[in-house]
Amino acid sequence: xxxxxxxxxxxxxxxxxxxxxxxxxxxxxxxxxxxxxxxxxxxxxxxxxxxxxxxxxxxxxxxxxxxxxxxxxxxxxxxxxxxxxxxxxxxxxxxxxxxxxxxxxxxxxxxxx
Amino acid sequence: xxxxxxxxxxxxxxxxxxxxxxxxxxxxxxxxxxxxxxxxxxxxxxxxxxxxxxxxxxxxxxxxxxxxxxxxxxxxxxxxxxxxxxxxxxxxxxxxxxxxxxxxxxxxxxxxxxx
Numbered sequence: 001x002x003x004x005x006x007x008x009x010x011x012x013x014x015x016x017x018x019x020x021x022x023x024x025x026x027x028x029x030x031x032x033x034x035x036x037x038x039x040x041x042x043x044x045x046x047x048x049x050x051x052x053x054x055x056x057x058x059x060x061x062x063x064x065x066x067x068x069x070x071x072x073x074x075x076x077x078x079x080x081x082x083x084x085x086x087x088x089x090x091x092x093x094x095x096x097x098x099x100x101x102x103x104x105x106x107x108x109x110x111x112x113x
Numbered sequence: 114x115x116x117x118x119x120x121x122x123x124x125x126x127x128x129x130x131x132x133x134x135x136x137x138x139x140x141x142x143x144x145x146x147x148x149x150x151x152x153x154x155x156x157x158x159x160x161x162x163x164x165x166x167x168x169x170x171x172x173x174x175x176x177x178x179x180x181x182x183x184x185x186x187x188x189x190x191x192x193x194x195x196x197x198x199x200x201x202x203x204x205x206x207x208x209x210x211x212x213x214x215x216x217x218x219x220x221x222x223x224x225x226x227x228x
Contacts (some may be wrong), residue, residue, distance in 0.1 A: 004156075033216075042117070042202060042218035043157070090156050101147060102216060104156030106214070 001028070002032030004105035006091050011110045013078075013085075021076045021108050032074035033092040033102060036060065045088060049074055050096070078110065085112045116140045117205050119219035127227055132190040134222050136203035139184065143205035147216070148177060148188045151200045160201075161188070193226045200224070 004025045013019045023032065031050045035043040047057030047070040063082025068074055074093075078085045090107045094100040118137045126132045134148075136161040144165035149157035163177045163186070170177050176189045190197055200223050204216040 006156075009154075010173060035218075039124070040220065042119075042220045043204075043216075045215060046217075048215065088154075091155075101159050103159060104149075106156050107154065109154065 004091060004093055004103060006108050007106040008028065008108060009106065011108055013110070013112050015112055016080045018077055019080050019085075019101065021089055021091075021110070022104060023074045023076065025072055025074075025091075025093045025105075027093055027095075027103070028071070029093035029103075030071070030096050031094045031100075032068065033094075034058075034064070034066065034074070034076045035090045035092065037088045037090060037107075041046075046076065046089075049082075085110060114142075115220075116125070117217050117219040119201075119203060119222045121222050122220070123223040125225045125227065126196055129192045130148075132188075132193045132197065132224055132226065133205075134188040134201050136186050136219050137184060138186075138187075138205050140205070140207070140217075141184070142207040143217075145206045146177070146179060146186050147204045147206075148175075149186075149204060150197075150204045151202060151220050151221070153181065157202060180185060190224075193224075193225050195228050198224055198226050 007022045033048040034046040047066040049055035065077045091105040092102040096104045147162040148160040151157040161172050161175045161177050165180050179186045200221045202221045203219045206216050
């Protein structure tokens with residue numbers, strides 16, 4: 001069954017700790033994306049990667065880091081430098097980095113205590 | 114600077130009637146538009162898209178209209194069903210340049226369809 005998986009569904013961390021969110025896809029898509037959703041707001045792009053070993057900052061990259069060592073994996077690290085890390089994080093992928101439709105994973109709710 | 118705006122935070126319609134969700138954009142470089150549906154605590158699901166070379170695209174109960182001169186698009190759902198109740202996001206992108214492949218989302222509209 002092809003799709004995008006994000007784990008865990010819910011994640012709790014203490015303030016000051018780094019945390020890594022997992023995103024895996026078996027759709028053979030080249031491009032992957034990380035978004036953040038806050039209440040009453042649309043999705044905002046954190047980082048995106050059009051190809052393995054390459055990634056670019058999105059609109060709100062400060063306090064986040066990513067890696068793209070494998071085509072199917074695009075983990076996001078929320079560092080202690082991120083001032084408001086509590087949010088719903090969504091990973092997406094698309095066949096290429098063009099105007100192809102992006103397909104989303106189920107999301108991870110991160111709560112920093 | 115909100116380049117994609119959904120000015121109605123919520124919409125309530127009766128089952129069987131038409132739902133019309135609106136979206137405005139300001140960036141004239143946008144040439145591809147999408148609508149996503151999202152349930153709470155889940156990822157958005159792609160619904161329908163339209164390229165700027167068209168002014169209408171239809172898929173079953175869902176139709177998207179694009180008015181380029183007004184920089185406005187709308188999603189029509191006919192007939193509306195209670196299962197359509199969700200948050201609807203419009204998104205836009207443009208080919209080429211530094212925004213290659215990047216989607217810009219509106220704030221979302223909560224649709225409630227009453228039985």
